[in-house]
Amino acid sequence: MTNKIYRSIIFTSMSVLIISLILIMGIIFGLFEEQTIRELKNEANYIAYSIEKNGTSFFDDFDKNDNRITLVSEDGSVIADTAADANTLDNHLDRKEIQLAIQNGSGTEIRYSETLTEKTIYYALKLSDGSILRVSTTQYTIITVLLGLVQPLIIVLILALIFTFFMSSKISKSIINPINNINLDDPENNDTYEELTPFLSKIATQKNTIKKQLDEAYQMQNEFKLITDNMSEGLLIIDNKTNLLSYNSAALKLLKAENTDGKSVLTLNRTQSFRDVINKVLSGHRAENKMQYEDMVYNLIANPVVENNNVIGAVIIIIDITESAEREELRREFTANVSHELKTPLTSISGFAELMKDGTTPAETVKDFSKSIYDESQRLISLVNDIIKISELDEKNIEYTHESVDLYELSGEVINRLKHAAEKKNITISLFGDTGIVYGVRKILDEMIFNICDNAIKYNKQDGAVDIIITSTDNKVKLSVRDTGIGIPYSEQNRIFERFYRVDKGRSKAVGGTGLGLSIVKHGALYHNAEISVDSIVDKGTTITITFNKY
Numbered sequence: 001m002t003n004k005i006y007r008s009i010i011f012t013s014m015s016v017l018i019i020s021l022i023l024i025m026g027i028i029f030g031l032f033e034e035q036t037i038r039e040l041k042n043e044a045n046y047i048a049y050s051i052e053k054n055g056t057s058f059f060d061d062f063d064k065n066d067n068r069i070t071l072v073s074e075d076g077s078v079i080a081d082t083a084a085d086a087n088t089l090d091n092h093l094d095r096k097e098i099q100l101a102i103q104n105g106s107g108t109e110i111r112y113s114e115t116l117t118e119k120t121i122y123y124a125l126k127l128s129d130g131s132i133l134r135v136s137t138t139q140y141t142i143i144t145v146l147l148g149l150v151q152p153l154i155i156v157l158i159l160a161l162i163f164t165f166f167m168s169s170k171i172s173k174s175i176i177n178p179i180n181n182i183n184l185d186d187p188e189n190n191d192t193y194e195e196l197t198p199f200l201s202k203i204a205t206q207k208n209t210i211k212k213q214l215d216e217a218y219q220m221q222n223e224f225k226l227i228t229d230n231m232s233e234g235l236l237i238i239d240n241k242t243n244l245l246s247y248n249s250a251a252l253k254l255l256k257a258e259n260t261d262g263k264s265v266l267t268l269n270r271t272q273s274f275r276d277v278i279n280k281v282l283s284g285h286r287a288e289n290k291m292q293y294e295d296m297v298y299n300l301i302a303n304p305v306v307e308n309n310n311v312i313g314a315v316i317i318i319i320d321i322t323e324s325a326e327r328e329e330l331r332r333e334f335t336a337n338v339s340h341e342l343k344t345p346l347t348s349i350s351g352f353a354e355l356m357k358d359g360t361t362p363a364e365t366v367k368d369f370s371k372s373i374y375d376e377s378q379r380l381i382s383l384v385n386d387i388i389k390i391s392e393l394d395e396k397n398i399e400y401t402h403e404s405v406d407l408y409e410l411s412g413e414v415i416n417r418l419k420h421a422a423e424k425k426n427i428t429i430s431l432f433g434d435t436g437i438v439y440g441v442r443k444i445l446d447e448m449i450f451n452i453c454d455n456a457i458k459y460n461k462q463d464g465a466v467d468i469i470i471t472s473t474d475n476k477v478k479l480s481v482r483d484t485g486i487g488i489p490y491s492e493q494n495r496i497f498e499r500f501y502r503v504d505k506g507r508s509k510a511v512g513g514t515g516l517g518l519s520i521v522k523h524g525a526l527y528h529n530a531e532i533s534v535d536s537i538v539d540k541g542t543t544i545t546i547t548f549n550k551y
Helices: 002-059 096-104 142-148 150-180 194-229 249-255 272-282 322-356 363-394 407-424 442-458 490-495 505-511 517-527
Strands: 068-072 078-081 106-112 118-126 132-140 234-239 244-247 287-293 296-307 310-320 403-406 428-433 437-440 465-472 476-483 531-537 541-549
Touching (some): 002 150, 096 132, 244 249, 249 310, 272 310, 296 322, 442 465, 442 476, 490 531, 517 541
Antiparallel strands (some): 068 132, 106 118, 287 296
């Protein structure tokens, strides 16, 4: 804008200068011409008076360097001339100024040379005797003057141009500076041209509108980011070229991927299930599929984004269903295991009963069969009771009475109930530590300690030992059961709390049990928000520790 104003000022200034020169020269030459004509008239009057007094002798003493004077008779013949011999001159009757003088008493005529560089002004005056006195003078035309003034004019124009450049620069900057110094952050509070006030007011209005819209957009963006970042589900937004437009942190975490802005979503996961969902949703159809990824199971739900009947992208939700899938698998395994565990004693009971129903079985055999039926029924009852216990723990809506329980005291009660089983293998059970108060359900805590200690006896060596250790800190109470038994292989330690899982199935069958004891312990710990840890070495023993919160 500065350059445009700068150029405009220079153009205007130079145009004004040139036009002014032309007008001034024209005016000056016009005035000069008028002055010359007046002088010619005065001179003609003086000469006429002299001729009428002295006759043509006036021409003899006339200075030829002065204006040319010609005396013409009524018929147009030249009587006398100061510049040439009268006899050599043509008849002047056809001259315009002569005609005007004959008709009007006087007349003026201006004639230009062929090159237009000179002009001659003629003034003719009719004398009393009818003759015509003509006085003429020669002048340079404006063209000749301008040609003679080329060098001075060029100098003047150069000086004017330099001055114009300088002043144009100063003026254009002075014009633009108030505009350049406008504070657009506060458009209405500016010391600038009054003509810009409506424009600045409009900018201020638009600025406030844009600011409001931006604030709303930022708020919506922050709300969207806050919501999506706190989702446990993964969120992916892609265009119709599979390029990733947006995502939340949960999506990258679930897919174990890094920041991939602008890259294809297919780089996040290359499983066939994931690719099938992307291909289907970008074809314009809702897609849903399960995806197995490493040790996780995800449910993928994808919906197309359509604009003017064209698919422009898609939104993909990734839901972690690993836990529910594992639960479903556990339910299937549990059902299969329960069926198997129930079938075994029921088959035995049914078989013994079938042999006894004819009444031909010897009394001694009936006694043995009855014992077997009793043992199998007791095993069946224990299994059903354990299943009920686990079901009760699974159903967290069942109300239990919570109270302060001393784990040290409760452990002593459990030891008394297990003394008989320990004596059969000559196992020593010892209780160490001091009072450990926790807030929980006494019945469940009793089952937990009993099952751990029962396993410690069943899977212990002859003449072994079981130690129950209670330790207490400011906020925690630890119950540890340490045995000198067969131990658990490291590879199996993370599975011993599964339902019906047995490390050594042959030995487990020999020692009895339902296979649900440690599963009950695990569910009891979850119910009390406690943590379980296992430390075991094969053939040396196992230590199971449960850490409770005091309150």
